[in-house]
Amino acid sequence: MKRKGALWAIAVTLAVILLLYLMQSTGWQQSDMVGAGKPLRELAWPVQKAVSVIGDGLGGFFGYFKDNRLLRQENQALKESLAAAEYWIQQMQELQEENRRLGALLDYKTTHSRTFALVTAQVIGRDTDNWNQTVILDKGSASGLACEMAVIAPAGMVGRIVAVTPHTAEVLLLIDRESAIGARVSETRFSPGMVSGTGQDDLLEMLRLDHEAEILPGQKVITSGYGSIFPKGLMVGVVEEVVPDSNGLTKRATVRPAVDFRRLEEVMIIRSINADEEPVLPEGQEFSMQPEGSQK
Amino acid sequence: MYNLVLAAITFAGLILRSIFPRALGLAWATPDFPLLLVVFNAMFRGPVYGAVTGFFIGLTEDLFFGRFIGLNALAKCVVGFLAGSLAKSIFKENIWVPIINVFAGSVLSLILVFIIGHLAGARWYLANVFYQGLFEVLFNVCLVPFLYGPFFHFADSRLHFQEES
Structure with a gap:
């Protein structure tokens, strides 16, 4: 009985040493997987792929609700931002247009200041x-x-x-x-x-x-x-x-x-x-049917 | 037949373990399905069978991931042996028995993997192992109520059938 126990102890010790050696030789120092691992992983690959696809699908399904809420919030924020930007663009355009019109008036006024x-x-x-x-x-x-x-x-x-x-x-x-x-x-x-x-x-x-x-x-x-x-x-x-x-x-x-x-x-x-002087159109200005001021 | 089913479950568990991090996206920690199988199996079949099954399940795991072959084999062999020894004389129908067993087995497995891995030349950071290990143990324990019932019925019927025949 004692002998059997001793044999077991020796076998286990040897197995442990063998395993430690195996572990060391298959650690990260090795540049590739150990031979037996490759066929096993290849065998698992189609299943892994299928489960992964299903998992992604489920994740996508549940993620839709979360994403939808986030997207709606983002959409709302973007709408507000866009509205503000549009308002400012409109204001800028208004000012630009006003500036152009006032510029035309000023030109005219300067040109005819001696006449009128x-x-x-x-x-x-x-x-x-x-x-x-x-x-x-x-x-x-x-x-x-x-x-x-x-x-x-x-x-x-x-x-x-x-x-x-x-x-x-x-x-x-x-x-x-x-x-x-x-x-x-x-x-x-x-x-x-x-x-x-x-x-x-x-x-x-x-x-x-x-x-x-x-x-x-x-x-x-x-x-x-x-x-x-x-x-x-x-x-x-x-x-x-x-x-x-x-x-x-x-x-x-x-x-x-x-x-x-x-x-x-x-x-x-x-x-x-101021004088009996006939006003004329500014030099080089041709009459056009465009809105007033835009012919400047 | 029983061993064939065990092999199939082990393989399914390994696949689940490999896709779990991406599906869950949490701390890169995954439930150790093979360990659950080792503990459950050891509880029904005793320390020697538990150790042998643990060894082969661990070895399959090592081969599957292709690195440090023998690391999980050794760790799960020890866990299987101890789980089988502890559960030998305990009332298995009580859900707290597998929960405590899985908790102890998970912690022991982590410690063994860390120590044996270092002996084999792995350079793991204790903080990382602790952080991920915490989630792993938590996952394992949480899964027990869901997985132990089906396994109990399967093992009980199969082993009873084997004993009779």
Whole structure:
């Protein structure tokens, strides 16, 4: 019995020593797995892969709920951030646009400071009914404005003041049917008479023109200076179409206004005329049908 | 048949052990499924069978991971022997018996692996082993209530059948 026990002890000790040797020889000093490990791992590989795929699927399924909550929070934060960024971009664009318009006004004012005494004003309201085409300015009699003063923009004629309060002024726009202005064709110096509004934002008309009148589409129409309100030489618009009247004796012309009345934001009021000098468009500036100020 | 099922469970346990860290993503600690099997088996079959089964299960584990062959074989052999010795005269139906056995076996296994590994030239940091070992022991103990029942019924029926035949 003792012998058997001793044999067991020896066997176990030898086994332990053998195992320790085996462990040492298969430690990290070895650059690869031991031979027997490779087939075993290869055998397990498909199962490992399958279980891993299933595990990933389950993880993805449960992760969806967690991710969904996080994504919604992130989405909300991004929306807020985007809204703030959009607001600032809009503000920047507004300022840029305002800067451009004011720059055009300043240029015009500087160019014509010897000819006119100008007051700059901002459009703060517009008549919303269909009967009148008027706008309200943020300056009035306190700034030296009075009725019948001419209102202009860098692109051309806007209208005339028809009512003032200390801090506001109402301007009857050129496009109003009640508005009429003495005009002439810039190229031919032909003075056919009056240009009046049609009630539409983008159309003026010249009525009862002589059948033989020298007027053609594309010609510039400027103020004639007849009457005491508007100085001569201010841009009114461009002749768009000339049509004979049904009586065969006269014809009419439609004029596209130089000013874009839908985008009117800043204007200048001619408070007084310093010299009898015909204002002209700034050098190199061509008339275009773009919104006012954008032709700069 | 019993040993064949044990081999299959061991293999499944090893696969589970290899994919567990990625699935759980916790501390790189995994439940030691083979150890649970060694302890459960030893409780039913006694110290000698426990030691032999532990040795072979450990050896399979070593071969599976391909490093330090014999390390787990030796450690699980000792655990199997002790678990079999302790549980020989204890009432196995009580759930606290396998829980305590697994807890003691897990701690012992860690200590043995650490010491024998160092003897074999492994350079493990005690802090890492302690940190991961803590989770491993916790996992093992937590799994006992879920795995011991099925194993009990399987082992009881199979061993009873073997004894009868």
